[in-house]
Amino acid sequence: MTESTEQRLKEKLTEEIKKAMKAKDKIRLETIRSLKKVILEKEVEVRPKGQTELTPEQELEVLAQQAKQRRDSIEQYRQGGRDDLADKEAQELAIIETYLPRQLSTEEIEAIIDNIIQSVGATSPKDMGKVMGPAMKELKGKADGKQVQEIVKAKLN
Structure with a gap:
């Protein structure tokens, strides 16, 4: 089960990269590539522990961590008066949130x-x-x- 879930996420990201390239959507392409990169890095990190792939919980952790990073960056950029960079981070955050479970009210x-x-x-x-x-x-x-x-x-x- 874990393997198929992981495959699905990586495959989904690969498909999304292709779609973003065709649509010439630069921000989406960069964001999805960075997500895939972080997931692959995390996979390499868990290999010494005898794990070949991430569990769905670990994938969720990676996505949540990336979303948190963007939120923190947005806050920092806004405080520094760099709305242009904050807006870019906000766009990336919106893309990352599409892969996360629905946030509770x-x-x-x-x-x-x-x-x-x-x-x-x-x-x-x-x-x-x-x-x-x-x-x-x-x-x-x-x-x-x-x-x-x-x-x-x-x-x-």
Whole structure:
């Protein structure tokens, strides 16, 4: 199962590269090539551990990491007054997000966090660690970590 999922993602990226080349869509082409490169690098990284390909979870991790990098860059560029670069990063982010699972709304994230707070019995900001572990595990790839942290902090205060 893992192999076919991995093949599908790599094949999908290869197909997307071909489409972007035909459409002469430079930003899309660069973004997808960079995603494929990062996935291939990560595959090489896990080989010594006896793994030949990435698991779907590892693929999701790579995609989420790339999306986070773009979000951070956008913030940095905006603060530096480089809207041109921020716009380019935003376009790349939009392309990367098409490969990620649908991001949950704030209300959906809050409902999941409320359940976790209740199940671990968290009552104060001291319990943040008890909540963040299970929250990040459950929301991995479905919500931005910074947003999850802010919601947990607000609910425990």
